[in-house]
């Protein structure tokens with residue numbers, strides 16, 4: 001079973017980033033010089049996925065424009081001989097296929113995934129939450145695809161978190177079956193106390209098509225939204241689910257502090273910025 005399709009739920013309101021996200025989608029906020037969602041799409045491409053399905057909503061047309069060709073801009077760059085930039089712009093829109101579907105109301109992450117059912121058919125697919133930026137040697141989804149090849153089940157990306165932060169995440173309970181891999185026996189969304197482990201689910205999933213039945217059974221939960229974690233609990237009733245601790249640094253760029261950390265870390269990795277930016281940071285009087 002080869003994974004071909006990637007879903008990018010991007011219909012949330014991004015309230016943690018207001019006022020910046022009032023008129024600009026959160027997914028278009030730049031990390032250094034690339035919008036958040038482009039990092040996720042590039043990870044998907046580098047993991048061998050070919051079809052990108054973006055779930056958009058009100059005020060999100062900039063995302064579609066970003067991945068579209070821009071004739072005027074391309075002609076201008078050609079005329080001015082700016083071939084590096086031209087190449088970069090062509091790479092954004094080229095190589096993979098994009099499909100868009102619109103979530104009319106932000107009824108939750110689970111709901112956003114459920115509306116992709118007709119575009120997915122009966123095959124496993126990858127899900128990327130663009131807020132989670134993962135900096136790793138091997139793309140995180142490529143690592144997950146390796147685990148999927150072995151087990152053929154839904155795979156959840158997990159990361160270790162401290163006990164005090166567990167209430168911010170979905171936490172898995174499971175049995176370790178090989179290095180970095182757990183068979184999941186339960187999932188607890190944002191546990192207030194006594195988390196069942198320190199393994200938190202983060203924004204990368206491989207889901208089997210069974211998730212669509214599970215989503216149909218899922219009633220609105222916390223915040224009146226259809227929660228993906230609740231649907232995964234239903235899926236566990238009929239299918240195995242494995243969790244995988246990927247290698248790499250993850251930044252929650254949907255949160256202000258995480259966004260700042262991601263910007264600084266990624267800028268320090270850029271050959272064109274590194275030396276000057278490092279000097280600037282060293283000279284800060286902090």
Ligand code: UTP
Nearest residue numbers: 009010011012013014015016106107108109112
């Ligand atoms: P978040 O919980 O981060 O919500 O959604 P949000 O609206 O993006 O941001 P905040 O918390 O208000 O600041 C997780 C992911 O699920 C998508 C979001 O776009 C994000 O990628 N989502 C959420 C949808 O596509 N539809 C929804 O109804 C809810």
